[in-house]
Amino acid sequence: MIPPADMLLFAAVVREESFTRAARQLGITKQTISERISKLEERLGVRLLERTTRRLRVTGAGATYYERCSAIAALIDEANSEVQQRHEEPVGLLRVSSPMLYGRRFLSPVISEYLARFEQVRVELVLADRRIHLIEEGLDVAVHIGPLNDSSLVAKKLGEGPVRFVASPRFLAKYGAPSARELRSARCIGFSPFETWEAEGVKSRIDPVLIVNDHELACEAAIAGVGIARVPDILSQDAIRDGRLKVLFGPRPAALRAIHVVYPSRLNLPAKVRRFVDAMATLAQPETPPRGRPRRKRA
Numbered sequence: 001m002i003p004p005a006d007m008l009l010f011a012a013v014v015r016e017e018s019f020t021r022a023a024r025q026l027g028i029t030k031q032t033i034s035e036r037i038s039k040l041e042e043r044l045g046v047r048l049l050e051r052t053t054r055r056l057r058v059t060g061a062g063a064t065y066y067e068r069c070s071a072i073a074a075l076i077d078e079a080n081s082e083v084q085q086r087h088e089e090p091v092g093l094l095r096v097s098s099p100m101l102y103g104r105r106f107l108s109p110v111i112s113e114y115l116a117r118f119e120q121v122r123v124e125l126v127l128a129d130r131r132i133h134l135i136e137e138g139l140d141v142a143v144h145i146g147p148l149n150d151s152s153l154v155a156k157k158l159g160e161g162p163v164r165f166v167a168s169p170r171f172l173a174k175y176g177a178p179s180a181r182e183l184r185s186a187r188c189i190g191f192s193p194f195e196t197w198e199a200e201g202v203k204s205r206i207d208p209v210l211i212v213n214d215h216e217l218a219c220e221a222a223i224a225g226v227g228i229a230r231v232p233d234i235l236s237q238d239a240i241r242d243g244r245l246k247v248l249f250g251p252r253p254a255a256l257r258a259i260h261v262v263y264p265s266r267l268n269l270p271a272k273v274r275r276f277v278d279a280m281a282t283l284a285q286p287e288t289p290p291r292g293r294p295r296r297k298r299a
Contacts, residue, residue, distance in 0.1 A: 004072070006040045009033060010048065011069040014058055090118040090272035097126040097134075098143040101215050102161075102259070105234050107143075114279050121272050129213075134264055140273050143280075144260045155260040156277060162233040162253035165199060166245040170225040178228075180204070180249060187227035189218045197230060199249045219245075230254060 013022040013033060023030045041048050048062035058066060098107055103125060111123050126132075132142050134153065148155055167177075171187075178186040180202040188197075190208030197204050208227070212218050215231050222229035222236075223244050229236075233253070239245040261280045263273055 002040065002043055006036055007069040008073050008076070009036055010040060011066060011073045013037065013049070013056070014062070014066045015070070017056060019056070088271055090121040090270075090275050092120075092270075092272060093122045093124060094141070094272045094276055095124045095126065095139045096141045096143075096276070097128060097132045097137075097139050099129050099145055100127045101129075101232065101235065102143055102145060103127040110276075110279050114276055118272070118275065134262070140270075141261060141263050141276055141280075144262050145257050147258070148260060148262070153262040153264060155262045156281060158259045158261055158280060160256040161259050163230060163255040163257060164233060164236060164240075165197075165228055165230055165248040165254050166219075166222050166236050166240065167228045167248060168223055168225045168245055169243065171222075171227065172246060174225070177246075177248060183228070189221050189227045189229040191218070197254075199254060232257070 009022070009026065012026060013019060016022045016025060019030045019033050023033050026033070037049065044065075046061040046065075047059050048065060050057040050059060096107070096111075104127070107125065111125065115121070115123060126139070132139065132144075134140075134142055143158075144155070145161060175187065180200040181204075183197060183199055183202070184204035184206060186206075187209045188206045189210045189212065190206060191211065191213060193208070193211060195206050195208065197206055210218075210221055210226050212221065215235055218229045219231045219235045219239065221227065222231070223239055228248065236245055240247060261277055263269070263277065
């Protein structure tokens with residue numbers, strides 16, 4: 001069995017017409033090339049090159065062999081270029097996961113532009129308000145909101161999502177605006193039977209009058225005057241702007257929840273993942289107001 005590497009080495013020697021130049025191109029010594037060519041001729045049982053102190057001359061058998069070896073070298077270069085190009089251009093199916101609210105509000109324009117730019121890729125978007133296990137569920141990328149607890153994943157921070165306490169003018173007219181210490185006895189909209197909320201440094205155990213499992217429902221219930229809700233800015237900002245909701249406990253957010261895009265590894269990252277993460281960083285970053293100061297309205 002002739003090693004393919006020796007066939008490629010022979011092709012390089014003939015192409016360069018010199019052991020010295022071929023050795024320089026391949027990053028090995030002239031002596032190594034000479035020894036490997038001699039072993040190649042021995043295995044083939046034919047003379048491939050005539051050597052003199054001045055020049056190399058290819059024999060008839062060597063010329064025929066060079067044509068085959070050169071064709072093999074070209075095929076190898078073509079295969080390598082094809083793989084490298086596929087690594088640079090996104091191809092195949094990209095599976096993305098996101099919390100429902102973030103996915104509905106931010107990912108549509110990102111995915112639309114991504115698909116328009118890279119026509120050989122397809123996207124499957126999974127919206128779920130639960131902890132996603134990327135590798136076990138066969139996902140490529142996920143949006144994660146809140147603290148990260150899986151150190152094996154690579155995380156790129158997109159921003160911080162403010163959360164605020166809000167209530168409708170109708171609710172406040174009927175029940176009044178509670179102080180931070182009165183929050184525990186106020187009518188609240190929560191996500192579990194018993195929750196702990198913190199306002200102005202005061203922690204309160206609340207007993208919700210309405211329990212829901214969706215932030216949009218909580219926001220709609222607050223607008224309807226059911227109670228006080230603790231919801232993300234991306235949901236409540238329009239209602240706050242047009243007066244359907246009022247912010248409680250000052251302009252400072254009740255919390256800032258970190259938003260990350262996570263993926264399994266930086267090593268040999270597929271182009272479809274790398275380009276999507278870049279698109280997320282430029283197109284899907286929500287506004288983050290300065291800490292302790294109200295958000296300025298856009299002109």
